[in-house]
Structures are given as C-alpha cells and as structure tokens.
Amino acid sequence: MGGEIETFRPPVATVITMTANSDPLVGMTDKLAIHTAISIADRKLLLRLPYTRHVVQAGEYLMREGDSPDNFSVLVSGFAGRHKTSGEEQRQIVTIHTPGEIFDLQQLHLETADHNIQSLTRCEIATIPRLAPRQLADERVTIAGALVTASLIELAVAREWLLNIGRRNARARIAHLICEMALRLSRKGRPPRQSFQLPLTQEQLGDAVGLTSVHVNSTLKALAKDGLLPHSKHGVLIPHWGNLVGVADFDSRYLHMNLNRETAPSL
Amino acid sequence: MGGEIETFRPPVATVITMTANSDPLVGMTDKLAIHTAISIADRKLLLRLPYTRHVVQAGEYLMREGDSPDNFSVLVSGFAGRHKTSGEEQRQIVTIHTPGEIFDLQQLHLETADHNIQSLTRCEIATIPRLAPRQLADERVTIAGALVTASLIELAVAREWLLNIGRRNARARIAHLICEMALRLSRKGRPPRQSFQLPLTQEQLGDAVGLTSVHVNSTLKALAKDGLLPHSKHGVLIPHWGNLVGVADFDSRYLHMNLNRETAPSL
DNA sequence: CGGAATGTTGAACCGTTTCAAACGGAGTGG
C-alpha cells in the first residue's frame, strides 16, 4: 500500500471535523465518511482511536490473497473492490466498496485472506490498527454486533450478486449494478441518487457482473439508446428510476438500508 | 415448517449421545451433527439448551423472503439451500447447507430475510429458540465470535461461488461444486471424501451453478465419459481427486477449514 | 399400478465471447 501517508491522532472524545472533500465523485466530507463507519458501531469510542490516512492510486492492492492483515480500514473516498481470479486469469470482482464502508474486517476472524482488495479508483483510506477495535469490541458488545451486521449485509449483497450473475442477462445485470450503486451512494433513508460519478472502466464493470468489456460496451450503448442510461464518460444519470428498476429486476430490500444499526441486537 | 415434531430438553451439563443415524447419506450421527455446531461455538453451553427436532420433506420452506424468524437451527441431516428468484421466476441457489451447519443465524441481526431457505432433500433439523443463544452470546463473547466466524466463512464461500458462476464454464462450475462438497462433507482436517451421497436433482445443481438442468445433464455426462465423475444416480465418486481439482480450478483455501474455531478471536 | 417428477437426447436458436482492428483522449517528451 503506497501513496502519501499522514497520521492523525484526534483528541479524545472530540468529533473530528474536516474540510469538505471537493471531489464531486462522492460529495462526501471526511467527517461524513468516518461518521458512516461509526454509525455502524459506536461513534464516540471509534472516534477516539488513532488512525492513519493514506491516499492510494487506482489499481493498488490493499490486501492480497494469503495476507494476514493486522488492521482494518474505512474507505473515505473513491471505490475499492474485492476480487478473485480463476486459473485462466479471469477476474471476478465480488464486492465493490463505497465511501464510508469498513473493509479488512473479516480478517479479524479468518486469519488469512481468500481474495484480494484493490483500489478501483484513486482512494483515500483511514486505517485503524488491529488491536484497538478488538479490545474495544471485547468491552462493548454493541460494537461487535454492529460490525457483524456490516458483514451480514455484505453477505446479503453477495447473494444478490449471485442471482444477478447466475440468472440475469447482460442488460439486467448492468442495470442492477447501477441501481445498487445509486442507492448505496445515497444517504440512509434518502431516495436513490439520480446522478453520480462511477469512474469505473468498462472492464471493471464487466469483472463485477461477469461479462467481457466488449459486451459491457455494447450493452451500455443499448441502454443509452433506450433512454435508460444516457451516455457520459464516468458519470451515471438515471432519467427514470422506475424504468431502470424494471429492466434490472431490482428490489432494494437486500441492501437492508432500513436497518437501524444503532439498535442492532447485541449478539 | 411442517413434518413431525418432537421436543427434547436434555439434562443440564450432560453431553447428548444418540443412536447412530443409519442414513448412508451423510454417515453422521446426531451426536456428530450437534457436535459440529458446538465446535463452532461452545460445546457444553450449547448442549444445555432446550431444542426441538423436526423432520421436513424435500422442498419445504424453512424460511421465506420477508420472514422474521425468531429461532435458529442446526441442520442435522440432509441438504438445505438458500435461494432467491428473479422476476422471470429464475431461481438461484446461493448457499447449500450441509449437516452440522447452523442457519437462520443471520436473521438475528438483519430482522427480515432477503432470501428463502428450503430443504433440498429430506432433512432433520434441530431448532433452538431465539432468546437462548442471544442470552448466551451476551454472556460468552467466545460464542458470539464463533458464530460470526461461521457467517464469515459463508461469505467466503459466496465469493468463491461468484467467481465460479461469473467466470468458469459449465464443466468447471460443476466440478467445483463437487469438490467443495467432497471437502465440506469430510470431517475437519481429513482429506476430501472420495465418495458420498449428493441426492440433488440436476435442476437443483443447475440452480446452484447458474445453468439449466439440460446443460447440467450433458455436462455431467461429459465428465463421466472422461472418467472424472463416473455416473451414478445420486452418488458421487471421485476416482482421481487431483484431476477433478484440475478441471474445477479448485483451491480449498476459501473454505477456511484449517481454522481452529475454538480459539478464534473473540471480537 | 399409474401418475408425477426427473433424466436424456437432438436440433435450432441466440446471447456472449473471442479476435482483431481502429479510434479517441490524456499525458509525455521533444
């Protein structure tokens, strides 16, 4: 993990406020991003932790198969993905992480990674040393439960992706991914974003939905021609949410966005 | 959930020993099945819990999308699966559960289900009321962590399935599923089973790997012709593990079977 | 035994891949 590195050690029990991130990509401030992570867990406690910020370029590996990372991280801005590759060097992206999400989490329990994590675009990442959250979680059962909730949602998303890739055609697959992103990039309880930046290459999109970049290209063109997804380089614009949902066969319930994470059960 | 129901309330602090299950399907005793669940968690405590046993026929729903089940269960014998369906009534099996595994677990955190659970064969199921494990987990952090480990492994398997369905051809997909089952049906630390019963229909297999039953049929025939998977109704026989692994592009690490669950971190 | 579910086979079809070539834009160095 390269890039410039700066270390923060925010004062205890103080909410961090940073300057707004000017990147129109996510329109999210650092504060928001960190806050999202916290809202899954316990705000005051997590904010007390020391953490390190990194900026990584697109395509850098944050974790490799076989690694045993000893930290966990919050994606502050940009997009990152988990992927696996088959013997024939075919890549499959199995998760796309959006700003505010925690990753590396699973390694706390599973020890060695069975997949890679790679930045898909230029990313900012806040890293928290491994021990801190572990200690925390032991003390505060609520936090442990909340972190679990995050993995369970990731599992729910993986299940929907299985349906998407296993049983839907190219048109629906791509539309479905766009719908998911529109919702995940919106704030909790808000409607899906009508427009947003999704600076992924067509090859990356193909790797996420199990298609070749060539076919992604022609499908994207077809969706544009039908007025479902007007063409723009790396921006998404959804003229009519209902129509897109229709071709995507999209049902947002699997995202569990209605869940009140503050009051999740404490198992 | 239908079928005959009998209720057990084993004496406190006594290990249950039952008669061997004569079903050659899994060659597992009830004791073993329960023990498997316990080995993920904490044996003595979990065995103290009251539970109910059910026998369900193939094809019965144990949970439906939208349900908020208030219990969790151990699959004692048989196979069960989680599935989702697309708008065109296309089914995708996203998880196959083998004897000894816990399911319904995720509902403890997510409240409403985003998928269905259905018995794929005749199954025996031990059900534990919801409250008990929750209370337990609060008391014993070890148990909570162990249950989390189980979900994280399910997530790791889902990721591999995404690669399987998204990037491998029919031949490799089916071979891969067989390899996975051979390993998951073996005891921890043991080599993969060389032969076992897998009484799934070709349609169910197809739903698991994203193919039609017709194509599963011809692929199965082709695998048999090549001596990789000799044909027998619902039994699997693997003459040469290495060869099958080769066509499946199978790497068992994602199953995390080497993991010592007793000493998993307690997060 | 009879009916339903599952397995089997072949032929036509079609969605997606593969291969190949060209294009466009962004960044770099001369």
Next chain:
DNA sequence: CCACTCCGTTTGAAACGGTTCAACATTCCG
C-alpha cells in the same frame, strides 16, 4: 505545439457455449 504512447472505448465478424423447445425414457412414490 506536435508526435508519440498508453489506456480505454468502439465496432464488426466469426465462433462458441449455453438455452430453449420438444419429445421421449426412466425412476420415484403414493
């Protein structure tokens, strides 16, 4: 400022893998 390169996008043609449809055989189960 142009030429050059790199990367991603675009397009077309041919090949392929898997689906669909349809008919029939077989097994399972009440």
